[in-house]
Amino acid sequence: MERNDAVDRRVKAAAWYVEPGYKISSLPWTPQLNLRYAHFSGDPNPQDRLKQTYDPLFTTGGDRGFGSWFLGEIFGQYISPNSNLNVAMAHLKFSPLDTVEAGLIYYNFHFDQTAQFKKPIITSKNAAQEVDFYSVWSATEWLTLSGVVGFAVPGTGLKQAAQTFVIANGPVGRGVGRTMTLAELFIAIKY
Secondary structure, eight states: OOOOOOTTTTTOOEEEEOOOEEOOOSSSTEEEEEEEEEEEOOOSSSSSEEEOOOOTOOOOOOSSSSSSSSSSSIIIIIIISSSSSSEEEEEEEEEEETTEEEEEEEEEESSGGGEEESSSSOOOOOOEEEEHHHHHHHHOEEEEEEEEEEEEEEEEHHHHHHHHHHHOOOOOTTTOOOOOOEEEEEEEEEO
């Protein structure tokens, strides 16, 4: 919850999530399914003197791995911060070896408030859907290799915002509304 009652800087914003999970220890690879719903408030009236958009600047979520603080390897890291969003997530992870974890994460992103966008006028809250596949190998106590492949499909609301941005900022002819892909490899060395 973010709150400030100062006359010129009134703020009333909120963020929260709920995430039930279930691990099946009796099955091979110990699969675990987590479902998360996260809410980061948007501003239904950006013209008034009350800011209701959640500001994630000073918030950290720690690092539990993929699908923790950055919701979406593409959307959460490159398109939108944790603000003005409602996110549904399904995360299936498993461990085929003691040193290997792998998983599949599905996200469904919706804008909390379309009125927050002064320009353009957005008529749809549907922001995007994303699927990420990842694997983490703890090769030694000090060396970890991680890889992720992600695909994000923009929704109508994100396409509307992107189209207006391109019209205003160019270059003309830039494509919007295409499926975005990402492949990353991380090497972590603890010392």
